[in-house]
Amino acid sequence: MVVCELSEEQTNKVFRALADATRRDIVRRTLRGEVSVSGLAAHYDMSFAAVQKHVAVLEAACLVTKIARGRERIVRGQPETLRQAQVLLTSLEDIWRQRISRLDDFLAETEN
Amino acid sequence: MVVCELSEEQTNKVFRALADATRRDIVRRTLRGEVSVSGLAAHYDMSFAAVQKHVAVLEAACLVTKIARGRERIVRGQPETLRQAQVLLTSLEDIWRQRISRLDDFLAETEN
DNA sequence: GTAACATACAACCAAATGGTTGTATGTGAG
DNA sequence: CTCACATACAACCATTTGGTTGTATGTTAC
Numbered sequence: 697m698v699v700c701e702l703s704e705e706q707t708n709k710v711f712r713a714l715a716d717a718t719r720r721d722i723v724r725r726t727l728r729g730e731v732s733v734s735g736l737a738a739h740y741d742m743s744f745a746a747v748q749k750h751v752a753v754l755e756a757a758c759l760v761t762k763i764a765r766g767r768e769r770i771v772r773g774q775p776e777t778l779r780q781a782q783v784l785l786t787s788l789e790d791i792w793r794q795r796i797s798r799l800d801d802f803l804a805e806t807e808n
Numbered sequence: 809m810v811v812c813e814l815s816e817e818q819t820n821k822v823f824r825a826l827a828d829a830t831r832r833d834i835v836r837r838t839l840r841g842e843v844s845v846s847g848l849a850a851h852y853d854m855s856f857a858a859v860q861k862h863v864a865v866l867e868a869a870c871l872v873t874k875i876a877r878g879r880e881r882i883v884r885g886q887p888e889t890l891r892q893a894q895v896l897l898t899s900l901e902d903i904w905r906q907r908i909s910r911l912d913d914f915l916a917e918t919e920n
Numbered sequence: 921g922t923a924a925c926a927t928a929c930a931a932c933c934a935a936a937t938g939g940t941t942g943t944a945t946g947t948g949a950g
Numbered sequence: 951c952t953c954a955c956a957t958a959c960a961a962c963c964a965t966t967t968g969g970t971t972g973t974a975t976g977t978t979a980c
Contacts, residue, residue, distance in 0.1 A: 707827075711824070711826040714823040720900075732926075744927085745927095745970075767925070767927075767977040775901055775904045778901050782894055782898070782901075788835055788836060788890055854939070857941080860958075860959090879946065881956080921980100923980090924979085926975100934970105935967080935969100937966070938966095939963085943961105944959085945956100947957100949955100950951100
């Protein structure tokens, strides 16, 4: 079990996990509805073990969780982690916006 | 020069680039104001060449651009690429939201 | 109970990543 | 002109990543 806070290291894992088309697709499917690992694996042209590893990467990043149900493991998407990633991107954009508004202030001052 | 569209491959590069604390810090600094590569390198406990490589990764992901000024290269943050990454995260969250609203509809129907 | 299914996990491999040092080239200051 | 600075880039190395196959274990169906 991994503690799911957005530390520097955890942030690395989240973005790293999203930097792969297969994993992004897995996230989509797990957000859409309930799926088992083998259910996911059926969609990709790679071994079951490979898909299992992708799910493990997403789980370590807290982008999905797994719960046992019978002999299957149900994989659930974790929208909260996506939201945290969005917050980080927004904070970066805000830095830029603040700069632009400082620039506007400067221009407003000098143009008078 | 890299064509900056958000293809699957380009998306990989953007998230991969953001999956490193040093690179995220570089993005912050380049959004805050103008900086040269050596100006950036001064802040990190690694060789100039290593920082150069980080900037190259960010440039390939279109998260920054470099322009020559005298003997320096000025590195600029590209907020547009950040916004595109945000759009992708939002689209993932929307998938989840749609599922929830379908679930609400279902409950509303059966509870009558 | 046994066969088939779902998962877990180790061992292995090629390629990519993230750092290093060394060398070459272009630019600016004096 | 020359020296110092800013950059570029190649070669090298250890570690991580993303895939494979093989084996073991737990669960369900019959």
